[in-house]
Amino acid sequence: MLLQVRDLSKRFGGLDAVKDVSFDVPEGQVTAIIGPNGAGKSTLFNLLAGFYVPTAGTVTFNGKGITGMKPHQTVREGIARTFQTTHLFDGSTVLDNVRAACAVRSRSNAIDAVLRTPRHRRDEKESLEKSMRALEFVGVEHLRAEIATTLPQETQKRISLAIALATEPSLLLLDEPAAGTTDEETEGFGELIREVVAAGITVCLVEHKMSMIMNLADQIVVLDHGQRIAIGTPDQIKNDPLVIEAYLGAGANQAGAAS
Structure with a gap:
């Protein structure tokens, strides 16, 4: 695995922004991090890139522990990060x-x-x-x-x-690359990301546009309230009851069953 995240946590005061999150990022694939607003996605990216020091847990990249490294150090190791706001x-x-x-x-x-x-x-x-x-x-x-x-x-x-x-970079962290773009521009970004992967760079991205995620990702990690609630392929994730509840609320499944 190119990137291994184990029991990663970040606490701000009394708030667990990220709590005990574990997942792997396979080399040569697209891994998407999704979840409702406030789920901890950007905080997780900041932990991976070195902008935040984790409260607990470890990050291993290319077989080397990088937990707590500064951003300039993670960049030298081969991790690049973009931001939702340019x-x-x-x-x-x-x-x-x-x-x-x-x-x-x-x-x-x-x-x-x-x-x-x-x-x-x-x-x-x-x-x-x-x-x-x-x-x-x-x-x-x-x-x-x-x-x-x-x-x-x-x-x-x-x-x-x-x-x-x-x-x-060997690993590219993209934070909402399609935010503020039209449907046509979003499609263009999807093609560009595929070209990045084809060039030998692994991609991990946060994105709210689910159509883009479902067409692009090999693996999806779902966060809610700072915790990982699901991980799997796009087909597995879109049918996961915990994911449906996190996005639509507890009443979504009941309404679907009643109809």
Whole structure:
């Protein structure tokens, strides 16, 4: 397994945002994390990526324990994360936003940059080439000179994906990649995610658009009130009574039985 999560918990004061969650993320597949609002999905992502330190439990990635690592460390290990709300550099071009992400794999240091050493020049050339490949992959290379924050939301989400790809991840954590997009744009994101997996990158995503999840995911993990209530294939999940109750309320099954 690429990622193993065991009994992961995060408590804020008296609230268990994530409690005793365990699951595996198989390599080369799409794993979806779903659940009602407030179920703990984004908190779970923040624990995996190192933005939060868990109260309890462990995270193992590529056979290595990464529990409690900082975000810059998990990125170096090969985990990249996007956010529901895009965070791009104000006043910077699309290309410069992506090139900034390449620094995580840079071999040069501040002295190299000041002296413009051969190593620094090689890094700059490689980062430019890598950035352009990432922009081409997500379909926005023609916008490389535009100011990123002035572009439409769907385009900014593609840029965020390019930034994540530029860090050369093995695992990509996508937090609501289709939020705020049209049905047509959502379908396009689904195709793009399939291309990411085909390129050898494992994907774990949080998403509210169930049609996208059901068409895309190999495995679905369902959270409710911070706890895992189900795990399985899309067919297994959509027929799981606990999942139906979590989304529709306890009366849903009774109403269905009465009709």
